[in-house]
Amino acid sequence: MDISVVIPLFNEVESLPELTSWIARVMDEHRFSYEIILVDDGSYDGSWEVVCELHEQNPAIRGIKFRRNYGKSAALNTGFEATKGDVVITMDADLQDSPDEIPELYRRIKEEQYDLISGWKAKRYDPPSKTIPTKLFNAATRKMSGIDNLHDFNCGLKAYRKAVVKNIEVYGEMHRYIPVIAKWAGFTKIGEQVVEHRARKYGKTKFGMSRFINGFLDLLSIFFVGKFGKRPMHFFGSMGVLSFFVGLVMAIWIVTEKLIHIAHNERYRDATDNPLFYIALVAIIVGSQLFLTGFVAELVARSSSDRNKYQIEETV
Incomplete structure (x- = not known):
């Protein structure tokens, strides 16, 4: 037809x-x-x-x-x-x-x-x-x-x-x-x-x-x-790692700055008084959640019935 x-x-x-x-x-x-x-x-x-x-x-x-x-x-x-x-x-x-x-x-x-x-x-x-x-x-x-x-x-x-x-x-x-x-x-x-x-x-x-x-x-x-769709970890995992890394760098910076002030007997403020501390904490938590989301999505994708279904043009 x-x-x-x-x-x-x-x-x-x-x-x-x-x-x-x-x-x-x-x-x-x-x-x-x-x-x-x-x-x-x-x-x-x-x-x-x-x-x-x-x-x-x-x-x-x-x-x-x-x-x-x-x-x-x-x-x-x-x-x-x-x-x-x-x-x-x-x-x-x-x-x-x-x-x-x-x-x-x-x-x-x-x-x-x-x-x-x-x-x-x-x-x-x-x-x-x-x-x-x-x-x-x-x-x-x-x-x-x-x-x-x-x-x-x-x-x-x-x-x-x-x-x-x-x-x-x-x-x-x-x-x-x-x-x-x-x-x-x-x-x-x-x-x-x-x-x-x-x-x-x-x-x-x-x-x-x-x-x-x-x-x-x-x-x-x-x-x-x-x-x-077939590799959700590449999206959620990369976003999660990036967020976690940014938060970790912020946390290390806050702690390092405080230790330097202590070593020089200078006045310092508590980490919890620094707004950057809360931004770092949120970034670490969000990064961990995104990574875990990617891990769960990857498990779901691997369990899907069409996980190995691909478009084949022709065979000989």
Whole structure:
């Protein structure tokens, strides 16, 4: 099969017939073999009934229904597991992504051998309250991930080589950072394509301002897990040793200074009267705690079932 289109949806009953009809038309025009996987993330507006009707009309349309709302990441991860196509396309169900972009995305994955192509909505139809924070998050993500060529990490319209979606796990609210997850998994050929952003035709957005706070926390989480997930002692241990060493040097300085004053029969003050003493004490305690945290995290990592799970490209 050439293409699998994964579409997570939540209360998008009005847009589904038009969207699937548009996708089918594009696929037929380019003679692609395809499947459309609609993942209903706990809709309560009749979306699932429409999905069932669409499946009866076109067997290439498949549906997966969640019992409740789990979030976009869960919907994408479940959709990825169900795909059969050589190239996987993801898009939102609100008609803001254009299916006309699919042929070019497919061509670049197949001919230019990209692992992942992320869409970039250079011209957006969103209010400044959404676009400005998005630009800040994209800038921070570029800096922390080292993926300098992407302008929009969170664009719903993306294309993947099949191996990518079968070897990554999207959980929590990590759908915003799939290119980062793919990079940490060893898929480094990541490109970008300018795509059309269409104004929402039906319904209203499902995302509030809380997504920006969650997005920042997820970015820190994915950065830490990707870099130190298999070796937490390298992070906690190094920080702990540094803090302990700084505190120890301060303590030695305080004691040495006091002994020098005593040796010269000079007036001195007790160590506990010196503010530096308490800073040194805190640094030593924090350093010890960080080191022990790293030790415990290392034990947990070594006990993990996937401690020796690595991405293998191919074998001969």
